[in-house]
Amino acid sequence: MTFDLHTHHNRCGHAHGSIRDYITAAVEKGMSYIGISDHTPFFAETDDRPSPEASMAKSEFPAYIQEVLSLKQEFAGQIEVLLGVEADFLPDSLDLYRNILGSYPLDYIIGSVHDFEGVSLYDTGYWERLSPQGRLELKESYYSYIEQSAKSGIYDILGHVDALNRYFPGYSVLRTEMAEHTLRTIAAHDIVIEINSSDELWVPDTWLLERALHYGVKVTFGSDAHEPARVGEYFEAIRKHLLDIGFREWAIFKNRERIMLPLER
Template identity: 65%
Template sequence: MAKSEFPKYIREVLELKKQYHGKIEVLLGIEADFLPEHLELYRSVIAAYPLDYVIGSVHEFAGIGIYDSAYWESLTAARKMEVKKLFYDYIAQSAKCGLYDILGHVDSLNRYFNGYSELRTEAADVMLKAVAERDVVIEINSSDNHWVPDGDLLERAHRYGVKVTFGSDAHEPERVGEHFAAVAGHLYDIGYREWAIFRHRERFMVPIAW
């Protein structure tokens, strides 16, 4: 949304919190890009509002857009590996910056870049170790019927002790909570027994029920 629209969004959600108090728990959250050159601006804006959680997501890194599949197809195999490593490095940086409670769709290139998952790199483990060390939560994002991260990365995340939460990333109201039970079951099979929720930027771990 435009910067000018942000205060209106905040007011609307706070009004909904009051309107549905005792009936539906309404949480005030945002998804904020990870833009290294603008971190202090983001930090000051985020600090000014009573947010329940902040999701940090990489949509562009090193001048590359995560939806630019045509660019990806033009690359050599070696360059594709470099791009994958760059992406994981950005995710690791976002974990270390201390701005976010949750990291959104941390393996999103797997959705848009053909053959991405077949490229194996230790950069994924370096990223997961950074997330675990900073104790940031990663999101299992179920939009587009293509969950990210995939099973392989989630299993490694569990091995490193990375905590998880769930996000439907719904762009239409009827898709809110889509695949919730299936994601819960998948996490349980991997070995997870709890996931994170947030209130007032404080994390609570709750049992996975499915």
């Protein structure tokens, strides 16, 4: 069975195409499941839409939910549409997000770290200005945020873990015990991590996935598509990659319940 649990659409301000476009693309590719998981609004902010190029408005969120639920019914029998969201891990707003997201009939919640200690995961310049020790400390700070997100109890999936590898040169070669500690925490809290294929540098990398398997961490797949044509991108290659590492199953979610599917066809 083919699936993709991580897709965005035009409501978030930085993706292209409607939700229907993503579902149609998945149907055309013969997929079994398509997850719609756009960025949650910034619920803790006073403004309705403080970041128009990052997330939908708070006032748009109920319409987003309703549209996906409607499309679930419309496409029943062609493909199973899953209702998800991608929520930023914001340590000071956990109760607010827990209460709001818990009031909707979501199939799953992806928790992603995009900013930590005031640093954006896209800020290559900041990274390049750091000393070797400063880079190691920043990597450990990032893992601390990942660990906290796993402990929060809000998320079913941790999104694009180690995405800094895409933007911070030399990131992957820095080894820290904090990586192992974080994986042990993820396993202890039984949270799934995604293999994210938003570009050709998939994350996490092979080393972290091997360690994840060692600790019993479960995995899933998300393309992080921001345009319909990229739905399911690299699915088959990643399936084979996970088999080579030693994984034998991966997860999807329905009604916040995890279902494990075999990697073998």
